[in-house]
Amino acid sequence: MPAITVRVNGLEVTKEVGARTLLSTFIREQLKLTGTHVGCDTSQCGACVVTLDGKTVKSCAVFAWEADGADIGTIEGLADGDNMHPMQEAFREHHGLQCGFCTPGMVMTAVSLVENNPDIDEDGIRHGLEGNICRCTGYQNIIDAVKTGAKAMRG
Amino acid sequence: MATYVARNGIGENQRRVEDFRFLTGHGHYIDDMKLENQAYGMVLRSPEAHADIKSIDATEALALDGVLLVVTGEDWKAAGYGTIPTKSGVRKFKDGSDLKEPPHHAIAIDRVRYVGQPVALVVAESLDACRDAMELIEVDYESLPAVSHQSEAIKDGAPQIWDDIPNNICLDFELGDEDAQKKAFEDADHVITLELINNRVTATPIEPRGALADYDAESGKFTLWNASQNIHANRDTIADTVLKIGKENLHHIAPDVGGGFGGKNGVYPEPILILHAAREIKRPVKWVNDRSESFLSDTHGRDQVSTVQLALDNDGTFRGLRTETVGNLGAFCGTVGPFTPTGGSSRTQGGPFRFDGIYYTAIAPFTNTCPLDPYRGAGRPEGSYQMDRIIDYAAAKLGMDPIELRRKNLIPPSDLPMKSPMGLDIDCGNFPEVFEKTIEISDRAGFEKRKEASEAKGLKRGFGVCMYLECTGGGPKEEAKVTFRDDGKVELSVGTASTGMGHETVFAQLLSGHLGIAMEDVVFRQSDTDATDIGGGHGGSRGLEVGGSAVTQTSRQIIEVGKKIAAHRFDVDAGEIEFEEGRFHVPGTNHTMTIRDAIDSQNDPDSLPDDLEPGCMNISSVFERGIISIPNGGHACEVEVDPETGTVKVDGYWVVDDFGTIVNKMLADGQVMGGIAQGLGQALMENIHYDESGQLVTGSLMDYALPRADDMPRMVIDYYEDAPTEKNLLGVKGAGEAGCVGAPPAIVNAVCDALKEYGVHHIDMPLTPEKVWQAIRDAKAAG
Numbered sequence: 001m002p003a004i005t006v007r008v009n010g011l012e013v014t015k016e017v018g019a020r021t022l023l024s025t026f027i028r029e030q031l032k033l034t035g036t037h038v039g040c041d042t043s044q045c046g047a048c049v050v051t052l053d054g055k056t057v058k059s060c061a062v063f064a065w066e067a068d069g070a071d072i073g074t075i076e077g078l079a080d081g082d083n084m085h086p087m088q089e090a091f092r093e094h095h096g097l098q099c100g101f102c103t104p105g106m107v108m109t110a111v112s113l114v115e116n117n118p119d120i121d122e123d124g125i126r127h128g129l130e131g132n133i134c135r136c137t138g139y140q141n142i143i144d145a146v147k148t149g150a151k152a153m154r155g
Numbered sequence: 156m157a158t159y160v161a162r163n164g165i166g167e168n169q170r171r172v173e174d175f176r177f178l179t180g181h182g183h184y185i186d187d188m189k190l191e192n193q194a195y196g197m198v199l200r201s202p203e204a205h206a207d208i209k210s211i212d213a214t215e216a217l218a219l220d221g222v223l224l225v226v227t228g229e230d231w232k233a234a235g236y237g238t239i240p241t242k243s244g245v246r247k248f249k250d251g252s253d254l255k256e257p258p259h260h261a262i263a264i265d266r267v268r269y270v271g272q273p274v275a276l277v278v279a280e281s282l283d284a285c286r287d288a289m290e291l292i293e294v295d296y297e298s299l300p301a302v303s304h305q306s307e308a309i310k311d312g313a314p315q316i317w318d319d320i321p322n323n324i325c326l327d328f329e330l331g332d333e334d335a336q337k338k339a340f341e342d343a344d345h346v347i348t349l350e351l352i353n354n355r356v357t358a359t360p361i362e363p364r365g366a367l368a369d370y371d372a373e374s375g376k377f378t379l380w381n382a383s384q385n386i387h388a389n390r391d392t393i394a395d396t397v398l399k400i401g402k403e404n405l406h407h408i409a410p411d412v413g414g415g416f417g418g419k420n421g422v423y424p425e426p427i428l429i430l431h432a433a434r435e436i437k438r439p440v441k442w443v444n445d446r447s448e449s450f451l452s453d454t455h456g457r458d459q460v461s462t463v464q465l466a467l468d469n470d471g472t473f474r475g476l477r478t479e480t481v482g483n484l485g486a487f488c489g490t491v492g493p494f495t496p497t498g499g500s501s502r503t504q505g506g507p508f509r510f511d512g513i514y515y516t517a518i519a520p521f522t523n524t525c526p527l528d529p530y531r532g533a534g535r536p537e538g539s540y541q542m543d544r545i546i547d548y549a550a551a552k553l554g555m556d557p558i559e560l561r562r563k564n565l566i567p568p569s570d571l572p573m574k575s576p577m578g579l580d581i582d583c584g585n586f587p588e589v590f591e592k593t594i595e596i597s598d599r600a601g602f603e604k605r606k607e608a609s610e611a612k613g614l615k616r617g618f619g620v621c622m623y624l625e626c627t628g629g630g631p632k633e634e635a636k637v638t639f640r641d642d643g644k645v646e647l648s649v650g651t652a653s654t655g656m657g658h659e660t661v662f663a664q665l666l667s668g669h670l671g672i673a674m675e676d677v678v679f680r681q682s683d684t685d686a687t688d689i690g691g692g693h694g695g696s697r698g699l700e701v702g703g704s705a706v707t708q709t710s711r712q713i714i715e716v717g718k719k720i721a722a723h724r725f726d727v728d729a730g731e732i733e734f735e736e737g738r739f740h741v742p743g744t745n746h747t748m749t750i751r752d753a754i755d756s757q758n759d760p761d762s763l764p765d766d767l768e769p770g771c772m773n774i775s776s777v778f779e780r781g782i783i784s785i786p787n788g789g790h791a792c793e794v795e796v797d798p799e800t801g802t803v804k805v806d807g808y809w810v811v812d813d814f815g816t817i818v819n820k821m822l823a824d825g826q827v828m829g830g831i832a833q834g835l836g837q838a839l840m841e842n843i844h845y846d847e848s849g850q851l852v853t854g855s856l857m858d859y860a861l862p863r864a865d866d867m868p869r870m871v872i873d874y875y876e877d878a879p880t881e882k883n884l885l886g887v888k889g890a891g892e893a894g895c896v897g898a899p900p901a902i903v904n905a906v907c908d909a910l911k912e913y914g915v916h917h918i919d920m921p922l923t924p925e926k927v928w929q930a931i932r933d934a935k936a937a938g
Contacts, residue, residue: 020283034187035180037413039361040446044856047361075180088178092170095821098829099655100177101362101413107178126865133856135361135414136655138828138894139864 004068008033009077017064023057024048026064027074035075035104039133046132049105050074056112058131075104078111086152087111087145096145098136106132106142114150122147163707164661164668165885168821171660172674182411185365185382186443193367194223196429196442197285199275199292200451201267204301204523204849205314208265208294211275216291221284223436225292226276226428228264234431236260237397239422241488242388245328245498254326257317257521259487261397261424267296268316268486269525270851271451276428278440301523301849305483306460308520316486316521323520325484328497330577331504335512339475342511343466347549352919353537355458355483355843356836357450358530359861360654362413364453365443366426368433377433378406381426384415384652385692386682388630392422392490398430405430409682415654416833417529418453420694421490425452450854455843456530458483459496459537465545471555473564476505478541480517482527489528493519499534499628502577506542507586507624507787508564513576523849529694531833532892535625536899543621543900544917547907551916557904558594561622565590579626580782583878589811590622593789596873597809605793614795616806617909621790621901627700627783627889630691635705636775637666637713639754645672648680648775650690651702656891657822658698662706664819665885669710670750671737689777696786696889699818704884705778712774716767717753723764724748724756784880784888788812790831790897792868794905798913801928803839803906805868812893813875816886823890824872830894831870836862837895838902842921860921910934 001016008031015030027036027050036059039045043061050059051073078085087110090096097103106129113120113128120128125146126139134142176182213225238258246254262273275292279285300314307313308323316323340346366381377400383389390407394400412419429440444452459482466475482496501515550557565586566573572582602618609616638646647666651658663677680686691697714734721739722729725746732739740747756762757772793807810827817823840860844852853859879886899920906922907915914934918926 018283028186033180034184035182037184037362038186039363039413040856042446042855042857045361045446075178079179084175084178091178092174095171095825097174097177097655098657098825099360099362099414100173100182100411101184101360103177103182104180123865126867129864133361133861133863135359135416135833135861136829137825138830138832138870139862139867140828140870141825143864 002065004065006067007071009074021064022060023062023064023067024059027059033074033076037101037104039101044133045102046109047102047105049108049132051108051112056109075108078107085111087149090145090149090152094141094145094148096137096142102132102134106134110146110149114146114153118150118154120150164665165816165818167664167819169660169664169674169819171657172663173657173659184362184411184413185367185380188367188380188410188441190367190369190439193439193441194278194280194436195282195285196276196278196432196440197282197289198273198425198442198448199277199289200448201263201270201272201274203267203296203298204270204303205299205316206267206296207299208263208267208274209297210295212293213275216277216288219284219288219291221280222277222288223280224278224432226262226432228262231260231262231264237399240392240396241490241493243488243491243493245326245494249327249329254493255320256488257320261427269523270849271525273424273428276432278432278436303522303524303845303847303849305481305520305522308522309481309518316523320521323522324518325488325521326493326497326519327517328501329516330501331514332512332576333514336475336477336514339511340466343474344469345553346464346466347545347552348462348464349545349548349917350462351541351544351917353457353459353461353540354837354920355455356530356841357453357455357843358416358418360414360416360418363444363446363449364419364423366429367439367441368426368429369439370433370437372437376404376406377430379426379430380408380410382412382419383409384412384419384654385694386652387650387684387690388692389422390684393427393430397427407684409652412654415693416531417456417533417694419654421454421528447855450859451851452525454489454526454528455485456527456533457537458527459500461541463541463545465549467549471560471563473508474511476510476513478504478515482517482519483524484519484521485524485526486521487526489526492526492528495527495529495533500537502579503535503538503625504577505575506539507566507622509566510576524845531830531895535892536896539621539623539625539896540900544903547904548916551907551911558620561590561620565622579785581785582880582882584785584787584813585875585878586622586787589787589813589875590789592873592875593620593791593809593811596811596871597791609795614797615909617794617796617905617907619792619901619903619905619908621897621904623790623893623897624785624787625893625896626785627697628695629697631701631780632689632777633691633701633705634687634689634775634777635702635709636687637709638773639757643676644678645676646678646680647706648686649702649706650687651698652682652693653698654693656698656826658702661699661819661822662702665703665706666710669707670713672750696891698891699885699887700784700883700889701778701780703818703887705776707884708778709774709776712776713772716771716774717750719764719767720753720756720762721748724762778884780883782882784815784882786812786814786888786890786893788893788897790901792901792905794902794909796906796909796927798931801924801931803922803927805835805902808868808870810870810897811873811875812890813878813888814890815879815888817874817876818885818887826890827872827894828870830892831898832862832867834895834898835867835902838899838920838922840921840923
């Protein structure tokens with residue numbers, strides 16, 4: 001089994017991975033970072049979104065070995081201890097989550113959307129979240145959260 | 156900073172306490188669990204809709220490295236396990252004979268009856284080993300004719316799914332006064348008939364179903380962690396009825412559950428299979444569905460074909476209503492499956508409108524499809540769709556205004572309380588005011604201007620309304636247990652099941668508000684057979700109505716005990732003690748005792764009067780609801796339809812709900828908006844489709860369309876709060892299902908309004924671009 005070395009939330013790790021091990025499985029099973037969720041098997045739901053070298057990917061659609069040498073960011077790396085990231089705070093403030101299952105992927109995507117476009121508007125947010133399915137909220141509170149989160153991130 | 160909640164917890168938009176763990180990746184869902192020495196289970200599912208199993212050969216699979224066990228129907232026969240029973244509330248045919256309940260084993264025995272039915276369970280050291288082993292199991296099927304549509308299944312000569320069930324009919328049903336309905340039809344000026352389909356959909360919680368089973372050989376006790384919404388009742392069924400191990404030997408727990416919407420209510424085969432496997436190999440076994448399996452094996456919802464008839468006079472007065480439904484049940488009776496198209500769909504017939512006579516009749520047949528069971532609303536969405544579609548259809552046919560028709564026929568507050576023709580106890584509400592408020596906030600007055608603007612873009616704009624009436628349901632009893640712990644925390648255990656609704660917050664809010672203790676000190680437990688003796692779980696929008704009432708009742712009992720302790724300390728009569736904002740005091744004196752003081756004294760016999768025992772403030776109480784509540788409300792929506800492409804854009808959405816008392820508006824809004832999204836999904840895009848041979852065509856999220864962020868309009872949610880019900884302690888009328896009760900008819904009505912100039916007055920859901928485009932073309936061709 002080949003080994004890969006990745007930086008995950010700032011920490012370097014080296015692990016052996018199987019040829020068909022998905023990045024999502026690697027993160028959940030081998031790194032025990034279970035905040036990254038798997039909700040489908042066709043890269044549709046977006047619950048598994050993480051960042052790979054700064055870009056969001058659906059980690060169920062990437063093999064672990066493809067991430068060798070990469071910098072990975074997961075939901076666990078977003079908060080600073082008990083201090084949530086402004087986007088996480090905004091989701092709480094606006095009730096942008098119910099069951100919480102899609103939430104990590106939703107928040108990771110939202111942070112990336114705003115980093116790439118700090119002045120993103122409602123249409124941009126709705127379009128940008130197309131790859132993340134939420135079955136609980138009807139999205140409105142998520143949109144409002146992302147707006148508030150964007151404002152806070154702009155400072 | 157400690158958070159205290161005022162007004163007995165009511166009316167505070169408390170932010171959720173569970174959010175921190177969900178937002179930081181520390182939620183604890185079933186697939187996040189791993190026990191020492193845990194093995195993995197995977198289910199081999201039938202690729203055949205209807206076939207005899209001639210043989211299963213697992214020799215090669217078992218020889219594979221890492222494979223521990225293969226379970227088949229032969230093992231089930233040998234073990235003598237029981238079948239999974241239906242708990243349908245309707246159990247008799249119209250003629251009084253019993254509902255036909257075929258044996259539903261957790262694994263196929265000798266014959267398969269739907270694609271996706273469990274045929275074997277593979278248990279191995281890893282999921283990869285499971286996958287490899289599944290490839291090596293040889294099953295020899297002999298195909299049989301299959302039938303997937305309910306209207307075909309009841310025909311003479313249709314394939315027989317069960318040898319002893321003629322025409323595949325599980326149950327028939329009637330409710331209402333057929334003579335009164337017939338007389339109303341004879342007397343009325345018009346009878347308008349509409350045939351409509353309530354499309355088959357599936358709950359699709361984003362967390363797939365899964366479970367983890369453990370067996371302790373020494374004690375003979377099992378533990379099952381299960382992504383289930385109904386822990387207590389399902390424990391009883393699994394332990395007592397199916398595995399026959401005794402319910403005292405099964406500890407059933409749900410960790411965080413990632414959405415349910417009814418789809419995780421029933422007793423499913425897989426958790427039972429892994430309990431068996433855990434005992435066989437004496438190791439924990441975990442199984443989690445992948446999404447494709449979810450489409451095949453999560454129970455589906457709706458799937459009713461109905462003929463609705465509305466009798467009305469020239470002046471628009473409603474006279475009679477008749478609905479005839481054929482509701483698909485799938486291959487087996489779901490846990491409450493047969494109830495949905497029968498009792499479940501009948502009770503709200505007629506909505507909030509006056510009628511001289513209503514009659515409802517249903518047939519519920521089996522088909523070679525996945526079993527159906529409740530999906531959010533379970534019958535009430537079907538009822539409101541029938542009612543609010545036939546109104547708009549009649550209005551279009553007779554050249555009447557659908558808004559005026561509703562106005563004219565709404566039950567006035569002066570008629571309340573009343574017993575509806577279908578037997579519902581409608582105690583309170585103000586339907587005309589709710590309806591007018593809906594029209595008002597939707598800016599109906601500005602519609603024509605917006606229509607002109609759409610027209611200028613080549614788009615057709617339509618306005619649709621629905622005035623729904625529903626009823627709550629689910630288990631009528633709930634327990635709330637409070638334990639004051641030595642570490643200062645207050646443990647609150649309730650037998651309900653939150654799968655995202657925020658019980659952890661709202662129940663703590665109620666307890667905090669009543670007792671004047673800090674929200675932060677409340678530790679919430681739910682969905683655990685060790686935490687409460689009874690538990691009704693989830694279903695029928697019951698959480699706040701029954702669970703919240705139980706928390707309120709227990710809080711009140713704690714305060715009464717606290718008063719006795721305070722009275723003992725101050726040497727006064729308990730009747731002289733008042734309690735306010737966490738303090739007991741004797742009016743007109745300096746005698747004050749905080750609730751914390753009382754709690755701290757409860758274990759000291761010297762601080763207690765003679766009639767109290769140490770621990771007396773640790774109280775559990777069971778609240779029992781007498782009669783279900785009647786949520787009601789108005790939905791309005793505007794759509795823009797592109798006649799060239801058939802694309803529908805929902806451009807605005809307004810709701811006024813009467814949920815009685817609103818305890819936490821933020822959470823109520825969340826329930827309504829999520830429900831609207833599911834209703835919009837059903838109306839415009841979601842559809843579970845089986846082909847004629849019983850193959851599932853929509854087996855993934857690539858084929859089954861769920862609403863995404865840019866499919867949803869901005870929603871305006873308002874409430875009518877002047878009619879709290881006296882049926883429970885909080886005055887609430889359950890909020891969980893209303894959104895998807897009102898949305899489908901409102902949206903379809905709006906699309907039909909947009910297309911009325913073409914003569915399009917009905918399209919069956921989902922209103923996909925192709926169907927809308929085709930309907931316009933067909934109407935144009937028909938001239």
